[in-house]
Amino acid sequence: MTDLTSADQQLRQLISDGKSGRLLIIGGGITGAATFAKAAAAGFEPWLIEQNDFTSGTSSRSSKMLHGGLRYLAQGDIAIVRESAREINWFRQHLPQHVKPLAYVFIHQPGKVPSPWLFDKVLSGYDLLTHNKRHHRLTQSEIKLLLPQLTKHDFDANLFYDSITDDCALVLSLLQTGVKYGGLCANYLKVTKVQRPDSTSIVTLTDTINGTSEQIECDFVINATGAWAGQLHPPKQATIKPVRGSHITLPFWKIPTAVSIAFSHPQDGRPVYIYPWAGVTVVGCTELVHQPSLDQCPTISLAEQQYLLAAVNHLDWQHTFSSDDIIATWAGVRPIISKSTDLSDLNHEPRKHQIWQQPGMISIAGGKLVSAMPMANDILTAAAKQKSWIFNPNQQLELSCFVPPNSPKLLRDVISSSAIKNLGDLLLRRSRLGLTMGVALKQHQTSIAQLCQQYLHWSEQKFEQQWQQYWQHWQQSYSSAVSLDQQNQATLSEPAGDNDLIQKTTHAAPQQSDIPQLNH
Known part of the structure; x- marks a missing residue:
């Protein structure tokens, strides 16, 4: 069972x-x-x-990337690189439906660290430790082939591989x-x-x-x-340090990339990734100490969102991206264990x-x-x-595979068999539609209602309550961040009507501590 x-x-x-x-x-x-x-x-x-x-x-709020530990190799942590590579291979073998290889193109910017020569040496060491000989320096024609959506290609770049997943x-x-x-x-x-x-x-x-x-x-x-x-x-x-990482999703048709585009942020040199996932393009991520209570759902701050948009617009696209292009956002808090109580340096x-x-x-x-x-x-x-129990860590494990609801039949099966208690369970975690469709899901209210009433046995009244609660939660935790001035203006100019199921945003105004200023 x-x-x-x-x-x-x-x-x-x-x-x-x-x-x-x-x-x-x-x-x-x-x-x-x-x-x-x-x-x-x-x-x-x-x-x-x-x-x-x-x-x-x-x-559910990770980057969706399974890293082999390239970042940790640069810090000299060879053990964690080997462990990460071993575990990625294990997941690829046992859950190939959910853990897939992803090509990364690292763009080198003139005068910025790392240099193409140094990065190539690091990748050689990475390949040696991970038993993966697939990295190489890209030629100009290869760069244009892999990144045709950019209007300029006057840079050096390296190609290497890691993995992507549905967390x-x-x-x-x-x-x-x-x-x-x-x-x-x-x-x-x-x-x-x-x-x-x-x-x-x-x-x-x-x-x-x-x-x-x-x-x-x-x-x-x-x-x-x-x-x-x-x-x-x-x-x-x-000390358990709660560290927040935030992401934004953009329409795939505006950045149709088959690879993860990696480069250093122009403000602080931190690595930024623009990559394909579940039919959208993801940009991430930030890294800063999370100050709000863990009892509250973490949300992206306006400063983080502007930071990620600045990273996207640093490259030469045919389109300049703004908050209007954002489908959804997410922010996750992970624990870093430290003997130090100093929260200023996470690197x-x-x-x-x-x-x-x-x-x-x-x-x-x-x-x-x-x-x-x-x-x-x-x-x-x-x-x-x-x-005094007997436990063998090397015991073979035959994994079951959760099948995402990518068809009407699979959706019905998932609704019936995956312990769904509310709409967020269905739309944000069993499916990822809340992250990949955003407010466009409002168009499918009738279809979603029919499924929930039939397979979860919800009354019409319960579904209506769940629908409103879902959109309030989505707006607070997964929507594009806006300033307090924009919130107030929206509240004054667009009073909610009977059919307006999405509550106006409640993102807090950014504090100085929210502005990502960390360097790798």
């Missing part, structure tokens, strides 16, 4: 009946899902719970794998307290939809909540994950999307040591 809806219902029934669990995993992102799959395959009968929707945190599909595939091996998972259940009066943990859960609470007993708890890990179990000798902070523990509970944070399986191995090895 790989039906997440059935697994959700079974787990909720066990909790309601007062049943005890063996292993409880908190967090439905990539780390929790990988740990869930490995634990289930090992026979640990894990339960996984997520306070919102599966992948709704950092794991949500990756997580959902791992969750389905865990269910297939006997695990159970449920979304919209929040852990509010963990007590351990003796050899068993007592965990208080709150249903974040209806507000009801339950207590369960379990032998062991794994806290895999990423940037939120410190709220439940703070590390004693380190030299290690991206390696860290584990901390107490009797009956282990927490993990840090790491990267591509490192999910090694992180799962490390945390389960530590848990097995505490509990």
Whole structure:
């Protein structure tokens, strides 16, 4: 069985009946899902719970790129380069539908670091470590062939390869794998307290939809909540730094690129990528310390959006891009674990994950999307040591594959079987239509209503409520950022009518601390 809806219902029934669990995993992102799959395959009968929707945190808001670690090679971190390359190859072999090679063209700007010669040497080392001999310097004719949409090609460039993915599909595939091996998972259940009066943990859960609470007993708890890990179990000798990365999506027909165009931002030299994904063109990303509360959905700031548009317009297109061209945005917060409390410099902070523990509970944070399986191995090895369980990190895993709803039949199947509780689950994470269509989805209200009423058994009134809530959430968290002056002007000049389901934007005005000024 790989039906997440059935697994959700079974787990909720066990909790309601007062049943005890063996292993409880908190967090439905990539780390929790990988740990869930490995634990289930090992026979640990894990339960996984997520306070919102599966992948709704950092794991649905990544760059969608699986890097082999070129950035870390430049910093001298050879171990993480080797690990990243190994894990990319593993995902390509086991989930080729969701992890695909992507060509990168790095544009060299005169007088900017790195020089073509130096970058070529770095790529040679990268190829050696990753067993990939595919990079080379591009000729002028090759540059024109790969980047025909640019009006000028008077620059040097290198070609190399990494990978692209659908981060949500990756997580959902791992969750389905865990269910297939006997695990159970449920979304919209929040852990509010963990007590351990003796050899068993007592965990208080709150249903974040209806507000009801339950207590369960379990032998062991794994806290895999990423940037939120410190709220439940703070590390004693380190600081969890929440770091925000923001992206914008543009119409593919305006930048029809088959490769990821990489170059240094003209303001601060940070790498910027313009790349194809799911039928749109993505531009990203920023990197700055996230100051707002983690209880609020992260959003792109106006300063970040202007920063990314400035990067796009630095290249020579036939079109000058503005906020009017933006289909959607997203911002994600990832945890960086550091022994320093200084938040001013992120460039030299290690991206390696860290584990901390107490009797009956282990927490993990840090790491990267591509490192999910090694992180799962490390945390389960530590848990097995505490509990005297037998765990083999080299056990073969037969992955299930979440199939994105790219046809009416698949859409019906996904709606029925993937634990959808609200429209955001469907439009932002099971499908990615909220990111790739934006407000154009309003044209399909009737079709979406019919699907939800038929397969989720929603009444017309419930769908109408969900529709309004979805667009309010989308406008707050996924729309183009605007200034306070624009918000006020829109509110005065365009009062909302009965049929205006999209609320006016509520993006906050940018603060000085929001302006990305970090260098790689």
